[in-house]
Amino acid sequence: MTHAPLALSPLVASLGDPAGIGPELIAEAWARREAERLPPFLVTGGASLLRAAAASRQIDLPVETIADPQEAAAVFPRALPVLGEDDGDWAPGTPSRDGARLALASLDRATRLAVSQSAAALVTGPIAKARLAEVGFAHPGQTEYVAAACGVAARYAVMMLAGPQLRAVPLTVHVALAEVPSLLTRDLIVRRARVVAAALERDFGLARPRLAVAGLNPHAGEDGKFGDEEARIIAPAVAALREEGIDATGPHPADALFTPRGRTRFDVALAMYHDQALIPLKALDFDSGVNVTLGLPIIRTSPDHGTAFDIAGKGLADPGATIAAIRMAGECAARRAADRNP
Template identity: 55%
Template sequence: MPGLPLALSVGEPAGIGAEIIGRAWTLRHEKALPPFYAVADPAFLVSRLARLGIDAPVVAATPETVAGLFADALPVFDLGHQVEDRPGELSGATAAATVAAIETAVRHVRDGRAAGLVTAPIQKSSLYAAGFKFPGHTEFLGDLARRIWPGAPHEPVMMLAGPQLATVPVTVHIALRAVPEVLTEEMIVATGRIVDREMKAKFGLARPRLAVAGLNPHAGEDGGMGREDIDIVAPAVARLRADGIEARGPLPSDTLFHAAARQTYDVVLAMYHDQALIPVKTIAFDETVNVTLGLPFVRTSPDHGTALDIAGKGIADPSSLIAAIRMAGRMAGNGAGA
């Protein structure tokens, strides 16, 4: 949706979300950022930015007024929830505001008022205490899409994308010991189809190349270290190829991420969370973006957490958020590079 601003949810108020949003705005010209606005309590943002000496004047805005305000001030859509400025101090009382900010931003996108959503990190422990029932942001957004966007896709797939590597975990927020029991051929096929479709639609790749990692060391050593790669992963790859998708595997993950290997694919389907996230964060931690595929809207996020230990100290690095804003702008057609 070219021409529309991006909506940013501030995330956990006790964390660094407000700070990195303010710092990103101060770098808007240097980083060629597309226009964006925060969905938050304006008084909270004013207090946090003043505490840290961040020169980002806050101005009340609607999505429709952002374009005329962004050059001179940080536009903020008043969420209607008052939040206290207590960096590093978690409180279940802020959970309603955190969730409402995400829901409001998504509704703005649905209603054609915003181009996409960029989310600052949430603190799931605070949300759990207030009744939040989802393993993470990604799952919550999938449920939200189902509830407020009837008939639209709501099959969220998490992709971590950096300048040199993009990875997708097929299983996400589950214990490692549960992965072999949960992983199925159908799960890999469904994920691969979504990734192929979204890489074409949102990233402009005519024929995405998918590398599929094996579950076990050395992709199972022909069954010597488990049969999952023979019985689950290999048949899934065969089905993807039968669909016309350029997929290959299962491939040993210990030789999948070096520089030469990365030139042979566009995205890796990994079988579990850390198999996907460790390499991409190691290669480019400050520039890696969490992208949610499979939803009817653009959503990106920094690849780090709330950083409660440094919140309010003025040392948080906005690089990953800036990368997320640029990625969302690119995906939404706003002309910002990633």
């Protein structure tokens, strides 16, 4: 028996900092919606700001304000649907507290729509954390904010960077490199690897995902010559994962893990610290990298780049990562919907 394609709720996108490249790239994504086969999405706030940002890229952007997210699918073919009246002046490259307030209001409303299932997935625009902190944002980043809104402890929300050539997960994220060895534990690796394996199966359609776990030290410690974290922490974690039926290998020397041949042997790399994961991802997939938050009851993606204030409004920002984030959010949402309605 065949089933008709499932009708999903639209995706929702937050503006990001209005002085950054987020608004213009949202406009560019809508302009390319047919060529890129993007699912319908709406934006929370910023109607006039989006028009101005689009004009900087010579895009004549029709915007239609909607009162209900379910109007978005009908509006999307002819105009960019924008929910709500929140708006502000467009001042590219000049972040301000008013802009941060608009970014936070947009993020808050978009997140609530996703949590309430009024939107099929959440795509967040890039923010300036320091500016948001000035207006009361108390979280280290959007990942932690969205996790809290979902009622999920931050330790169970896992950041994965995904591009056409690589998926990578930093097991420790925004901490000083000197702190990493003391933060690594067997429990941390096992807990986060479980989240990664389950998410790759549920949201990315991988029946038995292959996890490659990197070492911390040069040459994965070289039998203790360069450190004992591999033998004391990482290898026992990998063994525990394999006992649970998870296809995990390692610890692998990080300098060989991301080579072309190395990447054919895994579906995701688990790195010990931020740059160990993000340097290869950005080297390979800078203009198409997506930040995905795993372990949440909702789908959340974001382009894997920042606000880029220095090039905002100059027509230089590449829309590839924003388009990829929207597409990936739609694909993951469709898989979840199919699982609910086999």
